[in-house]
Amino acid sequence: MSLVDSFEKIPVQIFADDKIASAHVAREIADLIRQKQKEGKPCVLGLATGSTPKTLYKELVALHRHQGLSFKNGITFNLDEYYPIEPNALQSYHRFMNTHLFDHIDIDKSNTHVPDGTIDKNDVRAYAATYEKKIELAGGIDYQVLGIGLNGHIGFNEPGSGRHSGTRLVALDNTTRLANAYEFTSIAQVPRLAITVGINTILKARKIVLLGWGIHKAPVIRKSVEGTVTDHVPASFLQEHPNCSFVLDEGAAQELTRFKTP
Ligand code: F6R
Secondary structure (H helix, E strand, O other), X not given: OOOOHHHOOOXXXXXXXXXXXXXXXXXXHHHHHHHHHHOOOOEEEEXXXXXXOHHHHHHHHHHHHHHOOOOOOEEEEEOEEEEOOOOOOOOOHHHHHHHHOHHHOOOOHHHEEOOXXXXXXXXXHHHHHHHHHHHHHOOOOOEXXXXXXXXXXXXXXXXXXXXXXXXXXEEOOHHHHHHOHHHOOXXXXXXXXEEEOOHHHXXXXXXXXXXXXXXXXXXXXXXXXXXXXXXXXXHHHHHHOOOEEEEEEHHHHOOOHHHHOO
């Protein structure tokens, strides 16, 4: 590691663009799925929604269609879902996952899990505990895919979320609602709440890969990778994980000290 890279407390891989980066991550996931198939084991994936992983899901669908990659041993757990929301609503993350991935691969849909945005408020606590339990019973997450919010959130763990937080109902930051308003007719339509897995849930994954595209993400990427670990920037907790890496395009990497002050 060079002197400049030593500012970075999380390994960072930088690619020319999001498509090339996504193809790299898709190959890594495919290798893991195939290795688990050889061992006769399930492959447990933690998945994200939003604009960032769309290119990754395209690559995974292409690997299924053109290279025979099977997801029959796949078990998936999504990070989050708006609350309340019906699963067939245009903006629901259930629908997002079907549209972008599950409808196009051979995964058994009963092995896919997205937090339920229709659960009664009184039952959310018990539901959240069950979601965590299901992850445990599946053997824990082998490979967790993350995006990052402009405020450093991972899942919907907004600033202030604790290192030991678990799956729960949270209030969305107004900045997050604004960033996601494009999916709705107006910001007023964006739900104020969401169900998200916690920071602790995420950190239990055996491997974590955070994807980041575009210069708008560059400042928060720098804070997460080079800054102090703080609940003001939830992604900074990833510095405490022994097997986490950030996969970035050139834009998202441009605020790192190695480029800013070479
Ligand atoms: C979504 C999620 C969020 C997003 C983040 C970035 O499941 O967990 O943390 O990854 O809000 O969103 P995009 O990719 O739309 O910039």
